[in-house]
Amino acid sequence: MSSDAAPAARPVVTGIGVLSACGHGLDPLVTAVGYGKAGFSTVSRFDVARRRVRRAALLPDPPPLAEALLTVLGDACRQADPSGAGSGTNLGTTPLLLALHSDLRTAGVAARVGAGAAEQWGLPGVTRVYTGACVAAGTAVADAAALVRAGRHPRVLVAAGHLVEPGVFAAFDAGRALARDGELRPFSSGRSGMLLGDAAVAVLVEAESAAEARGAQVLAxxxxxxxxxxxxxxxxxxxxxxxxxxxxxxxxxxxxxxxxxxxxxxxxxxxxxxxxxxxxxxxxxxxxxxxxxxxxxxxxxxxxxxxxxxxxxxxxxxxxxxxxxxxxxxxxxxxxxxxxxxxxxxxxxxxxxxxxxxxxxxxxxxxxxxxxxxx
The missing domain is CATH 3.40.47.10 (Thiolase/Chalcone synthase)
Known part of the structure; x- marks a missing residue:
């Protein structure tokens, strides 16, 4: 029995942009995690004098979240463009899936990211905002991969961002979710909780055939x-x-x-x-x-x-x-x-x-x- 259905596309990653407490770009982050160099320090961005825990992994001088997200989106688009210009990926109709913390500022951040993406790369704006707690970005990646695999889009941009701020920090501290000794110790005896960290990340997910046709490097x-x-x-x-x-x-x-x-x-x-x-x-x-x-x-x-x-x-x-x-x-x-x-x-x-x-x-x-x- 034969079928006329097109074979499923293979989703690949061709562009990455990242800002974290370890620095700007993937290399310093991979080096830090490779050698276990933790990025935690005492929080000075806001007052933590009344908090049980006072440490987090922070960018030293973070831009506003929307600006950070546009920075990493630009990095991902440039890496995915064989010319290095960030414009050869034909992004005009590319969906942009965005994962953010849900609060009163979420809509404003998404609007600013959408406007910046439209101005810089001709995107139609933010297609969907994901606020599903700590799996929000994973859900967005899964949706992007499914869209590419089904042939609905040749490429999809996914971005996610979180900057540690007083309200969320206070909530986790009050809930006794943060590590009392100021160190995050996964799977270890004596572990007592997590520590928060800054991040803005973007990836371009696209069909492997589309990447090959453009001469783009497949990262994974x-x-x-x-x-x-x-x-x-x-x-x-x-x-x-x-x-x-x-x-x-x-x-x-x-x-x-x-x-x-x-x-x-x-x-x-x-x-x-x-x-x-x-x-x-x-x-x-x-x-x-x-x-x-x-x-x-x-x-x-x-x-x-x-x-x-x-x-x-x-x-x-x-x-x-x-x-x-x-x-x-x-x-x-x-x-x-x-x-x-x-x-x-x-x-x-x-x-x-x-x-x-x-x-x-x-x-x-x-x-x-x-x-x-x-x-």
Whole structure:
């Protein structure tokens, strides 16, 4: 039986732009996570004298969020353009998917980004805003990859941003979600929570055939993506890791990749006692006994938790690590937790060239995303 349906396009990443506490661009970020050089310092951007925790990973002199997002969008567009001008990617009808924290400023930031994108690259504006907590950017990437794979668009821009500000910082501090000792220690004994971080990130996702036709360099392939909701608790993950495991399994199934082919996991790893334990359980559900020898780390221990921007920040970190052949260090580690039996990358970067890597994220409300990257 024959079919006239066109074969599915293969979504790839051809452009990356990133600002983080580690610097401007992907190289300083990959170096920092590769060697476990945490970017946390005492917050001076606003008054934290009355806070229990006073540290975060911050850009030294951050521009307004909309300006930061337009900067990284420009970086991604220029990298994706073989001429280096940022205009040869024919962006006029390209959708722009934007992940932001939901507050009274969200609409204004999206409008300014849309206006700037229209002026600079002729885009029709922001197509959709994602505010789904810490999986917002992962959901946007999954949608972008699906649009490209289905042939609905040859390319899609995805951007995400979060700058640490007093209100959100105070809320997490009051909720006792921040690490009391000022260090984010994923999967470690003695861990006590997360620390926040700045990030603005953009990627251009496009069909591999379109990239080849333009002579653009393919940085990585988005082989698979998965999403799930465990509906267990408003802020606690299901203890057996079932929700995150389903997202990871969906990503592998979509890619047609066996779990044994995955050579690195950039874990969600927030440093929360309950969340890290559930994630370790999820990894064991997906990878079985191979979990004992599967390299895992959480790069949040270096760049902090960027909330809605986290999944995109960690995706580009994963791409950079695969391209450099150095797996990031799980920084802040004090010692083993018997409930988190993982092959953590410790002490220094691990040289490796895995074919596939998995980047995981989860959010309050039981939402989970998994992005499978092919080198």
């Amino acid at each position: 392939r988005l082989a698979g993506w998965g999403r799930s909701g465990d509906a267990h608790h408003v802020c606690r993950p299901v203890p057996d890791g079932g929700g995150m495991a389903r997202a990871a399994e969906a990503a592998l199934a979509r890619a047609g990749v066996d779990a044994a082919e995955v050579g690195y996991v950039n874990a969600n790893g927030t440093g929360s006692p309950l969340a890290d334990r559930a994630e370790a359980a999820a990894l064991r559900r997906v990878f079985g006994d191979r979990t004992d020898t599967l390299p895992v780390s959480s790069t949040k221990a270096v760049h902090g938790h960027a909330l809605e921007a986290s999944a995109l920040l960690e995706l580009v970190v994963t791409i950079g690590a695969l391209r450099r052949g150095l797996l990031p260090v799980n920084a802040g580690y004090l010692g083993p937790d018997p409930d988190c039996r993982l092959d953590l990358v410790l002490d220094g970067p691990r040289e490796a060239a895995p074919r596939y890597a998995l980047s995981l994220n989860s959010a309050f409300g039981g939402a989970n995303t998994a992005l499978l990257v092919a080198a």
